[in-house]
Amino acid sequence: MELIDTHCHLTFEQLAWEIKEVIERSVAAGVTGWITVGTDSQENRKAVELSERFENMYAAVGFHPHEAKDFSGETIAEMKELAKSEKVVAIGETGLDFHYNFSNESDQRRAFAAQLKIAREVNLPVIIHCREAFADTMDILEQFIRLEGRLRGVVFHCFSGTAEQAKTILGYGFYISLTGVVTFKNADEIRRAAEIVPTDRLMLETDCPYMSPEPMRKRKINEPALMIHTAQHLAELKEMDPADFAEAVTTTSRNFFALG
Numbered sequence: 001m002e003l004i005d006t007h008c009h010l011t012f013e014q015l016a017w018e019i020k021e022v023i024e025r026s027v028a029a030g031v032t033g034w035i036t037v038g039t040d041s042q043e044n045r046k047a048v049e050l051s052e053r054f055e056n057m058y059a060a061v062g063f064h065p066h067e068a069k070d071f072s073g074e075t076i077a078e079m080k081e082l083a084k085s086e087k088v089v090a091i092g093e094t095g096l097d098f099h100y101n102f103s104n105e106s107d108q109r110r111a112f113a114a115q116l117k118i119a120r121e122v123n124l125p126v127i128i129h130c131r132e133a134f135a136d137t138m139d140i141l142e143q144f145i146r147l148e149g150r151l152r153g154v155v156f157h158c159f160s161g162t163a164e165q166a167k168t169i170l171g172y173g174f175y176i177s178l179t180g181v182v183t184f185k186n187a188d189e190i191r192r193a194a195e196i197v198p199t200d201r202l203m204l205e206t207d208c209p210y211m212s213p214e215p216m217r218k219r220k221i222n223e224p225a226l227m228i229h230t231a232q233h234l235a236e237l238k239e240m241d242p243a244d245f246a247e248a249v250t251t252t253s254r255n256f257f258a259l260g
Contacts, residue, residue: 001030001228001231001242001243001246002030002032002033002246002247002250003030003031003032003033003204003227003228003231003246003249003250004031004032004033004034004035004203004204004250004253004254004259005026005031005033005034005035005204005205005206005208005224005227006035006155006157006177006203006204006205006253006256006257007035007037007060007093007127007157007158007177007179007205007206007207008034008035008036008037008205008206008207008208008224009036009037009039009043009207009208009209010022010034010036010047010050010057010208010224011036011038011043011046011047011050012043012209014209014221015208015209015221015223016046016050019050022223022224022225023054023057023224025223025224025225026223026224026225028225029224029225029226029227029228030228030246031224031225031227031228032056033056033057033058033250033253033259034054034056034057034058034224035057035058035059035060035089035090035257036050036051036057036058036059036060037059037060037062037090037092037093037127038059038060038061038062038093039062039063039064039066039067039093040063040064040067040070041063041070041075041078044059044061044062044078044079044082045082047059047060047061048061048082048085048087048088051085051087051088052085052087057087058087058088058089058257058259059085059087059088059089060088060089060090060091060092060093060127061079061082061083061088061091061092062079062090062091062092062093062094062115062127063075063079063094063111063115064093064094064097064129065094065095065096065097065102065103065108065111065112065129066097066100066102066103067102067103067111068103068107068108068110068111068112069102069103069104069107071107071110071111071114076114076118079091079115079118080118080121080122083118083122083124088124089124089125089257089258089259090119090124090125090126090127090257091115091118091119091122091124091125091126091127092115092119092126092127092128092129092157093127093128093129093157094111094112094115094116094126094127094128094129095108095112095128095129095130095133095137096108096109096112096129096130096131096133096136096137096140097129097130097131097132097133098131098132098133098136099131099132100131105136109136109140112137112140113140113144116140116141116144116148116151117144117148119151119152120148120149120151120152123152124152125151125152125153125154125155125256125257126151126153126154126155127155127157128141128154128155128156128157129157129158130156130161131160134161134165138168138172141154141172142172145172150173153174153175153256153257154172154173154174154175155174155175155176155177155203155256156169156174156175156176156177157177157205157207158177158178158179158181158205158207158211159176159177159178159190159193160181160190161189161190161193162189162192162193163189163192163193163195163196165193166193166194166196166197167196170196170197170201174201175201175202175203175252175256176193176197176201176202176203177202177203177204177205178190178194178197178202178203178204178205178230178234179204179205179206179207179211179213179230180206180211180212180213180214180216180217180222180226180227180229180230181211181213182194182213182230182233182234182237183213183214183217183229183230183233184213184214184217185214191237194234194237194238195237195238199238199240199245199248199249199252200248200251200252201252202234202248202249202252203249203252203253203256204227204230204231204234204249204253205227206222206223206224206226206227206230207222208221208222208223208224208226209221209222209223210222212226213226213227213229213230213233214229214233215229216229231245231246231249
């Protein structure tokens with residue numbers, strides 16, 4: 001079995017201090033590829049540097065909506081420069097988070113729209129963070145596509161919405177990525193959504209170091225090796241052989257991010 005963790009934060013301190021061991025455990029479990037995702041200028045630089053140290057590790061550079069208040073013209077220039085690396089395969093994570101509003105909504109919208117423009121300019125797919133802001137997120141994406149043209153690819157990471165929202169995302173030709181949250185006992189709505197997402201639009205991620213899947217949920221620090229539990233759960237949900245399911249979602253991930 002071969003899986004790719006399409007959204008992890010391997011530069012965060014919970015994992016970075018033992019990154020060699022984290023990667024070894026991941027490979028032993030069957031998760032043999034990783035996209036480590038930036039959230040601000042410092043983490044973007046760290047993500048690119050880390051990706052260059054390991055085979056089958058890639059990076060995404062972006063500004064998380066929590067950090068949007070610090071997004072600037074200098075940020076745009078730096079992201080474009082980092083995107084020149086062959087190891088950078090996406091822009092993000094970017095989007096809207098109206099749950100915490102650590103940055104105000106206008107700053108979030110401004111940073112989101114700017115990063116969509118970067119993605120179009122450098123011809124990379126976009127990783128979307130969306131929390132309690134689905135209608136606004138879709139409005140910004142729809143307006144951008146109408147005025148600027150289609151993006152190379154869009155994935156809603158850590159999807160935790162409804163089946164109806166999943167249908168809307170799929171209707172635009174976008175992709176959905178699921179975390180270990182789909183394994184939680186109270187995640188019936190997410191599982192209903194997962195059932196309707198075809199494997200050629202589906203990717204898996206940990207979003208580690210957060211949200212360990214069942215049966216490892218009590219573990220405080222998530223890591224790529226634990227994604228096998230999410231894969232097993234979804235294979236059962238879709239009534240697929242685990243190896244066939246893994247092959248399908250890995251193919252989707254490779255195609256979406258244009259991995260080697």
